[in-house]
Amino acid sequence: MISNVKQNISVTLMVGGDIRTPEKAKENLEAGANVIVIGNAIENKHSLITSIAEVVHSFK
Secondary structure, eight states: OHHHHHHTOOSOOEEESSOOSHHHHHHHHHHTOSEEEOOHHHHHOTTHHHHHHHHHHHOO
Protein backbone atom coordinates (compact mmCIF):
# COMPACT_ATOMS: atom_id res chain seq x y z
CA MET A 1 0.00 0.00 0.00
CA ILE A 2 2.79 2.44 0.85
CA SER A 3 4.41 2.09 -2.56
CA ASN A 4 1.07 2.56 -4.32
CA VAL A 5 0.37 5.76 -2.40
CA LYS A 6 3.91 7.04 -2.96
CA GLN A 7 3.56 6.60 -6.72
CA ASN A 8 0.45 8.78 -6.77
CA ILE A 9 1.46 11.73 -4.60
CA SER A 10 4.04 14.48 -4.79
CA VAL A 11 4.23 15.37 -1.10
CA THR A 12 6.08 13.88 1.86
CA LEU A 13 4.65 10.51 2.87
CA MET A 14 4.46 9.91 6.62
CA VAL A 15 3.74 6.36 7.75
CA GLY A 16 2.88 5.21 11.25
CA GLY A 17 1.17 2.41 13.05
CA ASP A 18 2.47 -1.01 14.05
CA ILE A 19 6.13 -0.05 13.64
CA ARG A 20 7.55 -2.11 16.49
CA THR A 21 10.83 -3.37 15.05
CA PRO A 22 13.77 -1.97 13.11
CA GLU A 23 12.89 -4.40 10.32
CA LYS A 24 9.39 -2.96 10.01
CA ALA A 25 10.83 0.56 9.93
CA LYS A 26 13.18 -0.44 7.11
CA GLU A 27 10.34 -2.15 5.24
CA ASN A 28 8.29 1.06 5.34
CA LEU A 29 11.23 3.16 4.16
CA GLU A 30 11.97 0.76 1.31
CA ALA A 31 8.30 0.93 0.29
CA GLY A 32 8.55 4.70 -0.08
CA ALA A 33 7.87 6.32 3.27
CA ASN A 34 9.74 9.58 3.74
CA VAL A 35 8.99 9.72 7.46
CA ILE A 36 8.09 7.00 9.90
CA VAL A 37 6.16 7.71 13.08
CA ILE A 38 6.80 5.57 16.14
CA GLY A 39 4.60 6.06 19.14
CA ASN A 40 3.53 3.58 21.76
CA ALA A 41 6.17 1.01 20.89
CA ILE A 42 8.96 3.09 22.44
CA GLU A 43 6.95 3.64 25.61
CA ASN A 44 7.17 -0.09 26.28
CA LYS A 45 10.72 -0.61 25.05
CA HIS A 46 12.96 2.45 25.25
CA SER A 47 15.90 0.74 23.53
CA LEU A 48 13.78 0.45 20.41
CA ILE A 49 14.35 4.10 19.55
CA THR A 50 18.10 3.53 19.25
CA SER A 51 17.81 0.49 17.01
CA ILE A 52 15.21 2.11 14.77
CA ALA A 53 17.27 5.32 14.58
CA GLU A 54 20.25 3.28 13.36
CA VAL A 55 18.13 1.79 10.56
CA VAL A 56 16.71 5.17 9.55
CA HIS A 57 20.09 6.89 9.49
CA SER A 58 21.68 4.10 7.47
CA PHE A 59 18.87 4.02 4.90
CA LYS A 60 19.75 5.38 1.46
